[in-house]
Amino acid sequence: MRSTHIISDLHLGGDYAHPRGSGKRGFRLCTRADAVAQFIDGITQKFAQQGPSELILNGDTVDFLAEHDEKPNAWSPFTRDPGLAVKKLQSIVERDQAVFDAMGRFLDKGGRLVVLLGNHDIELSLPTVRAAFRRALGIKAGHDFEFLYDGEAYIVGDALIEHGNRYDSWNQVDYDALRHVRSVQSRRLDVPDEHVFTPPAGSEMVTEVINTIKLDYPFVDLLKPETAAVVPMLLALEPGFRSRLATIALLYSRTRSHGLSNPVTPRFGGDIRSEQDISIIPGEDMGGRTDPAQNGFGEEISSDGNVKTDTDRSEKSAALKEALQAALGNQAERFLRDLDAEIAEADPLGQLGDEVTASDTVSRIYGFAALLFGRTSQPFERRMPALLKAMRGLQDTDTFELGTESAKEYLDAAQMLCDRGGFRYVVFGHTHQAKRVSLGDGRFYLNTGTWADVLRFPNEILKSEADALPALQAFVAQMKAGDFSAWTLFRPTYVHFEVGDDGKVSKAELLNFSEAATS
Template structure:
């Protein structure tokens, strides 16, 4: 273990999402608290070595107005704008103060919303902002932007930090292509926008979510992100149905991405991207959910057997946007027909009831706030990580996790620092119970959403999370905590594990 950096303690936070140059596109709220927390970490273990790990999605360039899907020539100016934004400047001041301290190390790990951090030009910009020309301070800043994560030791324990999108077929990074862009930037060459093929998650955000977000600022505060989100998006903005061919191909891209993520946290070779020819792993039931499928059935003038046959055919052809079925009048794309019928149903159903049904589909069997739930990120990351790792720390999902894996091994997901909306079964029970929630959502003002309470519970969770791993009295202690107040005090421990 001597081959890896050794610390007396490390502190890990994830999914800060600094970005958004349009009104209400900034989803990070507790900026002062974050600056205070960074200052608090800097003061810990004064005689020891302390690391602060920013575990991905530190920036959110997808919230910026950009041509295309990735900033290339504009990467430096975009990141510089974010760092100078009045909303975030205090965070960068705190990070600069952190690296000014002796025996402090700051680690940047790439996520899927800040892929421009892989470019050497952006890394130099960050070091300049935090350390100026001071080589000692610069040496305290490390970058992990190749998908390798970050490994270190605390006491006798080995820790592995990775964002988590490496195992997410929606949001994997093609690090080989990012390296190619970096080489071009260094060589003074440009990148044709047509050369960059974004992952499915980026396409969903840029092509659909950002447009819906112009009116409904809260849409990307909903978790979890699943295929059923498509139905909720179309209920909010029926014009999105016109993009159904692209939407279905986005879902198909998830399957193609699945082939690539199988190699993310491994030493196997990288395979060229394949065209999507089969998306059978994603079903119509996952896309629409039972409540919206019921809407199609009740609105259709055909009998239910014919509608079920149409849905079955659509499912068989998922990922093949050109597949058609024959109606009595004329041939029509299967998915266009389905979403035409869905939008027809939406014209006949009150919007609050339609959104309630869509959200029930989206949040069905939701285990968002179960910290012990062994979700897909847990399963896939732990399956890919070797038994020599004692503590695994991820982010990406925005969902806290603290799991004892047995045998002195532990898993944490350090959650997020952005707002999270919490829907309950009581809020979605029926049209009457959902109406006050709907009114707040349709008003759309973030300050009203921040203040809203339903059933005595705040709608927006005030939950800013961190993970710490420390050597204490011969044991290594890992904690999932909530940072509270102005961030300058000790975080509230939510779950603690000790490894002897």
């Protein structure tokens, strides 16, 4: 009998709160790294009684998106510079050394450690970062360690395990393009094209909008995963980020064909090239593109990777509307009209124009807090129906129910994998919502949840129309003040398998660490 424990979405990364600061979270999703270390040590201590043990870290173990660049208040959706990526990893390890030490002790005792890549820790796949990761874990000869970083799933008996972002079109990783980056970097050569790998649109949303808004609204990064459902929420909080969100929506529209079109009929789009098609010599053509100063969209780029030519404004507007329609349905048009009306009211001379920038001044002029505490409540009341729909699109009454998966794409994917792959159990992470859902015929979809904090909206907002406005006013006021402990949950869940001598899973459980620790 072998015991397997699966955890995911630890999101180790980001600065802790300054000792003199008022906030408790700092710039982190995970505020309980101590519990992670305790959990791993607990598994290690049970070896003698329970026999061989396996620990699987199912993606987003660390969070590069929470690590700032070398200049303040700047973050990268993908840190392509291997030296800087290693520095970010070293910072993560130094803050939470206890977790990495616990993993080292687990390996020293004979445990098997398996790590899968997520969408917040893509940089772990880079050769020099992988080496630094192994050093941080204390990998030695004889340790049973495996790292799957190329999009492969992991199989335990009749169970399939993967992070799950593969089925989230906003957060799919173009592993083919990423492999080319790794291939060049493995030869200690510079990757000659800034856009040979385009990170997921969800990562762009985190670093370009969410991290910046988080400086004023510390709760905003708890809205997971980063999909179209988050767009109206961000736009409602800070209309000043409309241009950035439109650009990200256009990026999503252009790059989503790089991943799976849907979980049932996998199809990879774009220019999928073989290894020999890619030059490893800096300055030479990459994958048939004759002009190294152009990106994959045929747009001219500058030395810092920014597009020089203006993207067609109507194309960006259409992409933003598409994202809003995916989240708000038939309320999307009204939502945008109301935002336009508010901007016109606040800026009657049109000094800022259509393309509102994301400067601090603009975001505070049009921000949600300004509407709540400013000159008039009329704009706030106009925005209320769409804002409520946006929040209810992010969460519903079933979001935190263990036996119900309200996100159809993950349920469909799990059903497909059971039907076509012959698995009895399919385990995802990514959504930050722990699940154990029956698929019929003794088959189950499980989600490991997260060891990071999650945000649960007040029931008055999700259910009651009559009480929604005052409840939302109070909610945002407390959010703005940094006091959202009443709606912040820490639910350290994991999946536990018992695997028999025949190689099949004989027992599958979704457990909570605090409950297991007291049993």
